[in-house]
Amino acid sequence: MNSNTAEEKIRMKVEPMSTLQAGIVYGHEEAWDKLQARLDAKPARKVLPWYKVMAAAAALLLLCGTGYLLLRDNDTVTQQPDNGTLPTTESPLSQTPATDHRVATLQDTYTHITVRTAPIHHHHQPQPVQQVDEPTPVVLPEVTYSPEPKVQPTPAPKMKVVHINELGQQEENTAHYAWEEKNPFPHIQFRMKVVHINDIGRPLRQEDYMRTIERTTVWRLPFGHKNSMYNANEQPGSLFRINLSTNRNNEKATFNTGTDMGTDSTEPVVY
Amino acid sequence: MTEQKAIEGCKRQDRISQKYLFDAYSDMMLTLCVRYVKSLPDAEELMLNGFFSFYRSIDRFVYSGTGSLVAWLKKIMINECLMFLRKKGALKMNEERAAEDVPIDSNVADNISAGEIFKLITTLPDGYRTVFNLFAIEGYGHKEIAEMLNIAEGTSKSQLNKARAILQQLVKQNGHYHEQ
Structure with a gap:
């Protein structure tokens, strides 16, 4: 504590001083009004700064993301069957006398899902040796052996083959047919007519085809054009490739397929 | 109205009691604040802050005889002044x-x-x-x-x-x- 006598005197003089003694002039009532207004005012809600809000949102997002990833990882781990081994390719088939199909049940997460695993081959598995005192007659149970399990064939969908040009006409009717007749295969909507190849008609002539191509070819600008890309003589793959070079000696036209399709006529066959 | 009754009134947020204590001690507290911060407007603001804090925290105040209220008020005012000076960097x-x-x-x-x-x-x-x-x-x-x-x-x-x-x-x- 202060033991200085001069300071004690100063303290005695200064401490109980009023504003009037100190020469301070201030509005007492105005000060009270200000204070009263503050006391009447409701406490202002603290507004969090935006960076704090953003930081909290980021932390929450990170937490949710981490939790989601962890849960997803746990799910994938749970779905892996832990009992059962895949057959090795090196093991011969003769060494697979006993195959059993274990049924792994994922009881932890999916109680109703059973997973049938691959057959397990027991290699050199020691069998427990049973101590038999007396030889007991072996009674074999009567086994009814069925050579081939009869598989019930699924009913074949009724399909009708139609020409592609008939699709527009048949579509509405088939839709009607499918729903009205209670067709078990409503996704089959088109009937197709089966036509023998000989009934198609005369094949397309080479010259006619080339003319059609020339008529329908779009003119292209010269730049950026590769001749190899748009060869007018290029024939579509669906048509026969015909070797147009005439072999006068044989007087036959040969197909690219290598099959001798020659005729007796001396003129080259162009189709 | 005695000082003790005024304090009890202040605890009930009675405005007359608050005015009574303000009238009684505002001059002394303003002088104290001027002594610390020198500037009159700053001192007046600090004095009002001090009284506001006093009225808000008066529930924690236990009256223990004459002088206890003045000591409590002085402590509040000194804290306000020191906080102001610290913000101003005057206490470095x-x-x-x-x-x-x-x-x-x-x-x-x-x-x-x-x-x-x-x-x-x-x-x-x-x-x-x-x-x-x-x-x-x-x-x-x-x-x-x-x-x-x-x-x-x-x-x-x-x-x-x-x-x-x-x-x-x-x-x-x-x-x-x-x-x-």
Whole structure:
């Protein structure tokens, strides 16, 4: 504590001083009004700064993301069957006398899902040796052996083959047919007519085809054009490739397929 | 209305009781604030802040006789002033070694009025003035001052000695000092 006598005197003089003694002039009532207004005012809600809000949102997002990833990882781990081994390719088939199909049940997460695993081959598995005192007659149970399990064939969908040009006409009717007749295969909507190849008609002539191509070819600008890309003589793959070079000696036209399709006529066959 | 009843009224948020205590102690508290911060507008603001804090925290105040309310109010006001000075950066003091205690001549305070010595105190620099106020007027020890201002104890002593020296010099300059 202060033991200085001069300071004690100063303290005695200064401490109980009023504003009037100190020469301070201030509005007492105005000060009270200000204070009263503050006391009447409701406490202002603290507004969090935006960076704090953003930081909290980021932390929450990170937490949710981490939790989601962890849960997803746990799910994938749970779905892996832990009992059962895949057959090795090196093991011969003769060494697979006993195959059993274990049924792994994922009881932890999916109680109703059973997973049938691959057959397990027991290699050199020691069998427990049973101590038999007396030889007991072996009674074999009567086994009814069925050579081939009869598989019930699924009913074949009724399909009708139609020409592609008939699709527009048949579509509405088939839709009607499918729903009205209670067709078990409503996704089959088109009937197709089966036509023998000989009934198609005369094949397309080479010259006619080339003319059609020339008529329908779009003119292209010269730049950026590769001749190899748009060869007018290029024939579509669906048509026969015909070797147009005439072999006068044989007087036959040969197909690219290598099959001798020659005729007796001396003129080259162009189709 | 007695002081105790006024305090009870303030706890009920009675406006008349609040006005009573404000009228009774606002002058003293304003003088105290001016002594610390020197500026009257700042001191007035700090005094209002102090009273506002007092009315808000009056539920924690336990009346224990005459003088307890003044001590409580002074503590609040001093805290307000120190917070203001800290924000202003006026309490940044260089660490100094504790110098020898230099007492003020006892004749200094004899021939000077309270108003004059008040003005001389307010002319001191911020650091010196704060330490002098806390030590000489409020009666805190150097250890407490060091904790309050977050400075070393030696720095507090050094600041006090410098404040005393300046104050003595100012008294002599103003002609209030008479050697005996």
